[in-house]
Amino acid sequence: MSRLSARGRAAGLELLKPAFTLLQTRTARAVLVGGIDSHVDAGVLGILDQEGRVHAEEVLDGFVPGEGAGFLLLSSQRILPNSTAIAYVSSPGLGEEQGHRYSEQPYLGDGLADAVRAAVEGAPGLPVRTVFASLNGESFGAKEWGVAFIRNREALHPELRMEHPADCFGDIGAATGPVLV
Template sequence: MQRSPAVPGTVALSAMGAATSLGALVQAAAAARAGIVRAQELVASPCVDGETREFVPLIGHTAGPLTDGFEGLGRLVQLCVAALEDLRASAPGLQQERLEWFLCLPRDLGLGTSPPWSAEEIAQRLVARLQEETGLAPRPQSIHILLEERGGTVRAVAESTRMLRERHCDQALVLACDSLVSPERTEPLLSARRLKTPDHPVGFMPGEATVAVLLERHDTLSERGQRPHAHLFAPVTAQEPQCFNAKAPPMGRALVEVLTKALVQADAHALPEGSLYLDLNGEEFRAREWGQTLLRARDTCRIGGWASYIPALSFGETGTASPLLALCLAARAFARNYARGHHALLLVSGDDGHRAGLMLGRVHEQRERLHPDSGR
């Protein structure tokens, strides 16, 4: 086997797994590529039709049979166990003695629980259930819980890459989970007029997903004779003072900063083609910010020829899980050879003004044999 050379400044993306409205990762990526969508009525979450004044169900992207009948903690357990099983199918040999765990969850995790639990209590209960259900037994000191929405997921990736480079660990497992389809999550979003409804077409459709990725140093992966799915650069971050939470329309300055720095870091600022993964979801302020970003970035980088992908079109808004979902979709596009160019840039915009760019590089030797009857 010809080994893939390490790209300086990167870590290896060695395994991936997911639980989404379109299934596990391989099936989900193929379905999204084919334009398949499984949005359905959220019967337990009605909204009022502005014209008829009647209650109608919201439309959202649920994980179907996997989460039907489950709510609260049980729903999260179902999603996380499925994603971990999907990851372990391609990474059976997790080295738990040198493995760091990062669990990323939304900060409003305790909404609607009875008796009321804090987000921290639910996170701890989730860890215990995952250990029970999967048989995985991470060391207590190796478990890191982040309750910071998208920004927490990016921070987990950044901390993972730092710990790997400094040889504090050999592997890092980042698990991001979110579900916005239950009534306790949809009600405040409806009140804030953020969801797509018959009389409000510029909102988002709620979704749910858990995504797991295993990151490693290139040397430990090469010792096992394996090649990574992609080379991952350290995240680039910035803060946008004008953001949703500040009730000020963002002007794209922070996104241009992370876009430019991420391209320069990967030496991709002059490349005529590549792939952009955007977390646009139907909300007007996000679309306006991206338009401002494109205008401001014209003189600093060549992204006019880069292809753009919007995962929310296929999966709905997946919140905390969205950065890792985009990362895995980009890696699958490399593997199946339908990605444009040799780099994929994932842009992340949080309601709190957190902006981030994650750059993936293609592993040039990696090729999967295409088969006309294969769904992969």
């Protein structure tokens, strides 16, 4: 069985939900969830450049295109003898922003704020001390995070540490979620 998501940076995290369902219902012993993305396509780069979204000397509110792949092997039980888990992953919070970049609806900040709220609901170890974010240098994402932060500040530590690895390897699109995990 395989499943595909074309939801950009959210794709790898979005696919965790059905993966957890397969594991919880014991439909599968293990599930591989991943994301692969590249901005090598000249057509896509051309459109992004025309929109002024590709970081350049004259474009400061843009992102550095990257390419990457990240995969997570998930299991609720030991797969190989003597294997040990290196992390425990809980179900992601998901949200839908009606006023996204290409929408005619106004941006209200509900998507990411709802996703953060759902992710931290009932989570042990609150307040959250570190956030790994997909901030890529574009102000739109920073605005989204600002709204999500304000609406969820009670779940976030006052000395919150923000990590946004895209400043090191560029925006890797659908690979972002699995790579950050």
